[in-house]
Amino acid sequence: MSPSGLTDLYREVVLDHFRNPRGRGTLPTPPAVRADGYNPYCGDEVAVYLETGEDGAVRLAWEGVGCSISQASASMMARGVAGKTPAEAAELMQRFREMLQVHEGRLDDKADDAGPETLDRETQKELGDLMALEGVVKLPVRLKCALLPWTTLAEAFNHLG
Amino acid sequence: MTLDAATVKKDFPLLTARGELVYLDSASSSQKPRAVLDAMTDYYESTHANVHRGVYAMAEEATSRFEGARAKMARFLGAAKASEIVFTKNVTEAINLVAHSWARSELREGDVIVLSEMEHHANLVPWLMLANERGVKLRYLPVDEEGRLDLADLDQTVDGARLVAVSGMSNVLGTINPIRRIADAAHAAGALVLVDAAQLVPHVAVDVADLDCDFLGFTGHKMCGPTGIGGLWAREELLERMPPFMGGGEMIRDVRLDGFTTNDPPWRFEAGTPPIAEAIGLGAAVDYLEGLGMEAVREHEKALTTYALRVLAERHGDRLKVFGPTEIDDRGGAISFAFGEVHPHDVSQILDDQGICVRAGHHCAKPLMKRLGVNATSRASLYVYNDESDVDALSAALDKVTGFFG
Numbered sequence: 001m002s003p004s005g006l007t008d009l010y011r012e013v014v015l016d017h018f019r020n021p022r023g024r025g026t027l028p029t030p031p032a033v034r035a036d037g038y039n040p041y042c043g044d045e046v047a048v049y050l051e052t053g054e055d056g057a058v059r060l061a062w063e064g065v066g067c068s069i070s071q072a073s074a075s076m077m078a079r080g081v082a083g084k085t086p087a088e089a090a091e092l093m094q095r096f097r098e099m100l101q102v103h104e105g106r107l108d109d110k111a112d113d114a115g116p117e118t119l120d121r122e123t124q125k126e127l128g129d130l131m132a133l134e135g136v137v138k139l140p141v142r143l144k145c146a147l148l149p150w151t152t153l154a155e156a157f158n159h160l161g
Numbered sequence: 162m163t164l165d166a167a168t169v170k171k172d173f174p175l176l177t178a179r180g181e182l183v184y185l186d187s188a189s190s191s192q193k194p195r196a197v198l199d200a201m202t203d204y205y206e207s208t209h210a211n212v213h214r215g216v217y218a219m220a221e222e223a224t225s226r227f228e229g230a231r232a233k234m235a236r237f238l239g240a241a242k243a244s245e246i247v248f249t250k251n252v253t254e255a256i257n258l259v260a261h262s263w264a265r266s267e268l269r270e271g272d273v274i275v276l277s278e279m280e281h282h283a284n285l286v287p288w289l290m291l292a293n294e295r296g297v298k299l300r301y302l303p304v305d306e307e308g309r310l311d312l313a314d315l316d317q318t319v320d321g322a323r324l325v326a327v328s329g330m331s332n333v334l335g336t337i338n339p340i341r342r343i344a345d346a347a348h349a350a351g352a353l354v355l356v357d358a359a360q361l362v363p364h365v366a367v368d369v370a371d372l373d374c375d376f377l378g379f380t381g382h383k384m385c386g387p388t389g390i391g392g393l394w395a396r397e398e399l400l401e402r403m404p405p406f407m408g409g410g411e412m413i414r415d416v417r418l419d420g421f422t423t424n425d426p427p428w429r430f431e432a433g434t435p436p437i438a439e440a441i442g443l444g445a446a447v448d449y450l451e452g453l454g455m456e457a458v459r460e461h462e463k464a465l466t467t468y469a470l471r472v473l474a475e476r477h478g479d480r481l482k483v484f485g486p487t488e489i490d491d492r493g494g495a496i497s498f499a500f501g502e503v504h505p506h507d508v509s510q511i512l513d514d515q516g517i518c519v520r521a522g523h524h525c526a527k528p529l530m531k532r533l534g535v536n537a538t539s540r541a542s543l544y545v546y547n548d549e550s551d552v553d554a555l556s557a558a559l560d561k562v563t564g565f566f567g
Contacts, residue, residue: 006514010507010565042506043523043536065536067506068566145506 023078037152074149188542200445230444239368255378270296329361334485366455386446390439400426494543
């Protein structure tokens, strides 16, 4: 990676979420469900607490230890998902995976070699800060870091039923 | 005899070709000298045939080179006989061989195996599997604050045990464990001793008689040899009694449709066509290390590790915390560290950007990570081709980590 590659990976937005994580904490279980995610390659851990209010909106908290990428991704996820319906949250998750070029049916979580796909403006707006994580696309190991909170969120949605 | 790392480095084509690269991950896997690569290529280009089968001259030559590698390895470890060396694909398979063959035929429910908190997964999981399957009990030697085994209660811990299985040198902390002392206590209690020597054999002259162990596992790719080859040394009378591990060709004496009889050790444990070129490469690695002299290798690494610990402490102060013993006689060149609050993944990423290869993660030793109170560490590990310039490059590159993460 070139020096510009490093700045591309560690963008200011990413470092800001890492230094000032949003949505960090816990929710009482029950009524919330808890899912735990581990990255067997590096030992990173994320726990996601999830519940839906009477209005159908998602409430989410998370805690974890890990690298700047996994922690920033969790923080951005918490901000992106909070207040959305489960369907909208699933939609955001899908958009995020598309940005990282993780496609359904591929089990290895690896990005394609083709380089970042061009996302339409609406998708970019929807992703917001999460767009800043696109630097991990070229780094298969770090891609797992970025995805860890999201695979844990998916697990939490499964628990919610 | 002293070792000149700059000269040694010229023996390693990858390091020569990538002159800018600072390779500090030899505890994961070492680079290979040209002599090893040449030995493997020469075998394939001049002599390849299956071993222990053909009667034609070339097949005999292949068998002779393969068995010659076994003899070299045996001599390197101070084994009494070449037939005490069983080739496996790595140390993991060597330990699994003991767990499947010796332990499953000898141990009963309630029997005790003693391990330590600093083991990597290869010397934990085979025994955890056995505990689940057979009801064997596991006890652990604790690790103290300095990253050494706490042997205060050694005699009580090994009392009544059937096997004590410990690492010769920690892949995380670099700690060299007092195997002879542990072996004496274990034998006094009637237990056998297995040494996971994956990290020890590449860096320290090993003599199985001096260690007084009963089993010793090693791997080729950390000692200048190729991947896919390693082995188990065990005392002859133990191997004689052990049942086969895997079934197939080579490990049999006779096969009928209603049964079979097994071959003698070590071939009893080497079912199927073995990794012939890899074994020959390992033999060449032994020649290479003997050429350098294992005493010189150890002295070089002691001097360089001392330099590294000093330089890193001087430049980075309290920000850099090294895990493991500081006393140089008690440790090898694997230096695990925390760098401020920066996650090892991020440290490694920024070092990689400056051409420096270090390992980041839990080093396949999650229980030890828990004991150290961390999820992961960064680890720089030194070998024969590293010199002070590599350490200086690492130390300088860490400044950039500070630059990014404050």
